[in-house]
Amino acid sequence: MTDSMQQIPLATLDAVRKPIAEANGMPNAVYDDPAMFEYERDNVLGKTWAGLAFGSELPKKGFAKPVDFMGLPLAIMRNRDGEINVFHNICSHRGMILLREETEVEGMVRCPYHSWTYDLNGNLKGTPHIGGVGVHKAEGFVCEKHGLRKVRSAMWNDIIFINLSGDGxxxxxxxxxxxxxxxxxxxxxxxxxxxxxxxxxxxxxxxxxxxxxxxxxxxxxxxxxxxxxxxxxxxxxxxxxxxxxxxxxxxxxxxxxxxxxxxxxxxxxxxxxxxxxxxxxxxxxxxxxxxxxxxxxxxxxxxxxxxxxxxxxxxxxxxxxxxxxxxxxxxxxxxxxxxxxxxxxxxxxxxxxxxxxxxxxxxxxxxxxxxxxxxxxxxxxxxxxxxxxxxxx
Known part of the structure; x- marks a missing residue:
C-alpha cells in the first residue's frame, strides 16, 4: 500500500458511500497524486474488465500492435486465423521490449535484442545460439515453457477488454x-x-x-x-x-x-x-x-x-x-x-x-x-x- 493510500482513511471512503444526499465525493488525492496512478491500474482497472483498444486498430490477420496500459507495456496480436490476443510486451529471455511499433508480421515476431522469435499466438519458436554459436537449442530448455505471458482478454463491440488480475x-x-x-x-x-x-x-x-x-x-x-x-x-x-x-x-x-x-x-x-x-x-x-x-x-x-x-x-x-x-x-x-x-x-x-x-x-x-x-x-x-x-x- 502506498503512502498516499495510507492518507485516505476508511472514514473518507465511507463518506462517499453514504446515500447521495449525505455523501461526499472522492478526495483530491485520487485525482491529483501521481502515486495513485499505478495503484489504480492494479487495484481499480486491473481487477475488472478494462477497455484497451479497438479491434479495428489491427486491420488484418498477422498484425501486431504495442499498447501502453498505464505504464504497463502490452502487445495486441491478431493471429493468422484473425483471433486477437493480448500479451505482456516483453521477451521472455531478458525482458526486452518486443514490439516498438505496430506492424504487419510477415513471419515471426522477433526480439530486437537477441533475435528470439515468437508466433502470433505467443509461442516461443526460435532461440538462436542459446547453446553456443551455431547451437540453437540448450539441454533442459523447453520453448513451450517460455512463451509470451498472456493477458486475459475478450472482445465485444470491437472493443478489446483486458482483465489484468486474471480473476475478474x-x-x-x-x-x-x-x-x-x-x-x-x-x-x-x-x-x-x-x-x-x-x-x-x-x-x-x-x-x-x-x-x-x-x-x-x-x-x-x-x-x-x-x-x-x-x-x-x-x-x-x-x-x-x-x-x-x-x-x-x-x-x-x-x-x-x-x-x-x-x-x-x-x-x-x-x-x-x-x-x-x-x-x-x-x-x-x-x-x-x-x-x-x-x-x-x-x-x-x-x-x-x-x-x-x-x-x-x-x-x-x-x-x-x-x-x-x-x-x-x-x-x-x-x-x-x-x-x-x-x-x-x-x-x-x-x-x-x-x-x-x-x-x-x-x-x-x-x-x-x-x-x-x-x-x-x-x-x-x-x-x-x-x-x-x-x-x-
Whole structure:
C-alpha cells in the first residue's frame, strides 16, 4: 500500500458511500497524486474488465500492435486465423521490449535484442545460439515453457477488454446486463449488425485530466445547458433521465435525440428499434473506462486510456447499422455525425480540465451531489470507493 493510500482513511471512503444526499465525493488525492496512478491500474482497472483498444486498430490477420496500459507495456496480436490476443510486451529471455511499433508480421515476431522469435499466438519458436554459436537449442530448455505471458482478454463491440488480475468475473457475466438492456433497441445480437466505416468513424482527443473525471462528466446530463448549448437544443436537459443499470454501469438517456434532423442525415437504422422510441438514445459508462452511446442509426464507443494521473487519451469509434451504411452513399452522413460528436466531446474538455485543476485546492474536499441530477455520478464514486476499500481490507 502506498503512502498516499495510507492518507485516505476508511472514514473518507465511507463518506462517499453514504446515500447521495449525505455523501461526499472522492478526495483530491485520487485525482491529483501521481502515486495513485499505478495503484489504480492494479487495484481499480486491473481487477475488472478494462477497455484497451479497438479491434479495428489491427486491420488484418498477422498484425501486431504495442499498447501502453498505464505504464504497463502490452502487445495486441491478431493471429493468422484473425483471433486477437493480448500479451505482456516483453521477451521472455531478458525482458526486452518486443514490439516498438505496430506492424504487419510477415513471419515471426522477433526480439530486437537477441533475435528470439515468437508466433502470433505467443509461442516461443526460435532461440538462436542459446547453446553456443551455431547451437540453437540448450539441454533442459523447453520453448513451450517460455512463451509470451498472456493477458486475459475478450472482445465485444470491437472493443478489446483486458482483465489484468486474471480473476475478474467471466466476461459474459460482466457484459450481459448491458446487452440485455439494449436488446430492446438493437434487437438480439444487435451489436453484430454494426460496422466501422472507412471514413466518419474515429477520432482521438487528449484531455489534461484524470480518467475518472471523464467518466463522471459522461455519466450525467446536468451540465448540458451550459456546456453543450447546441446539443441541448436537440436533446434538452428536461428530456433526459438517469440510468443505473447494475453495480458497474450508469449513465443517462434522452427521449428526444434528433441529430438526424439537425445534421440532415438519413442513415440506415436498426430494424428492431421500436418506432415509438425512435428518438430515444442512451449513454452508459461501463466502469471502469468505457463510455458507450446507442442511437437508432449508429453507436459509439469511447475508450479512456489513462496516460498519467492528469492526462487521458479519449479514443472514439463510431459504428453504423449494416454494411450499406459504410459505403460511399452515406459518406457525407457519417461525416456529419462524426463532426457533431467532435463538437460535443470538444466542449467537455474545459469542464474536465477545470475540475482537474480544482483538485489542487485544499478548500475542496470531494464536493457534494445533486440528489436528483447527480445519481449516476455518485454511483461511480461509490464504485471507486468500494474498489479502494476492498484493496485496503
Amino acid at each position: 468475473v467471466p466476461f459474459e457475466e460482466f457484459i450481459t446486463p448491458l446487452v440485455q438492456r439494449w436488446e430492446e433497441f438493437t434487437g438480439n445480437g444487435g451489436f453484430d449488425k454494426v460496422h466501422v466505416a472507412p471514413t466518419g468513424s474515429a477520432m482521438e482527443l487528449t484531455v489534461m485530466a484524470n480518467w475518472k473525471l471523464a467518466v463522471e462528466n459522461y455519466c450525467e446530463a446536468y451540465h448540458l445547458p451550459w456546456v453543450h448549448p447546441s446539443l441541448n437544443t436537440y436533446s434538452p436537459l428536461d428530456q433526459h433521465y438517469n440510468l443505473i443499470v447494475n453495480d458497474n454501469m450508469s449513465g443517462q438517456g434522452s427521449y428526444t435525440y434528433n441529430l438526424s434532423d439537425v445534421a440532415g442525415t438519413s442513415l440506415p437504422q436498426f430494424t428492431d428499434w421500436p418506432q415509438d422510441k425512435i428518438r430515444q438514445a442512451e449513454y452508459i459508462s461501463l466502469y471502469p473506462n468505457v463510455l458507450l452511446g446507442v442511437q437508432a442509426d449508429h453507436v459509439f464507443s469511447i475508450i479512456l486510456q489513462p496516460q498519467a494521473n492528469n492526462k487521458t487519451l479519449e479514443k472514439l469509434q463510431l459504428a453504423y447499422v449494416g454494411e450499406e451504411a459504410c459505403g460511399d452513399k452515406y459518406a457525407a452522413c457519417r461525416t456529419s455525425v462524426l463532426e457533431s460528436w467532435k463538437v460535443v466531446f470538444g466542449e467537455d474538455v474545459f469542464a474536465v480540465e477545470g475540475m482537474q485543476n480544482g483538485r489542487k485546492s485544499p478548500a475542496f474536499e470531494g464536493g457534494v451531489f445533486s440528489p436528483v441530477l447527480d445519481g449516476p455520478t455518485h454511483h461511480f464514486h461509490q464504485w471507486v470507493a468500494n474498489r479502494y476499500a476492498e484493496s485496503m481490507a
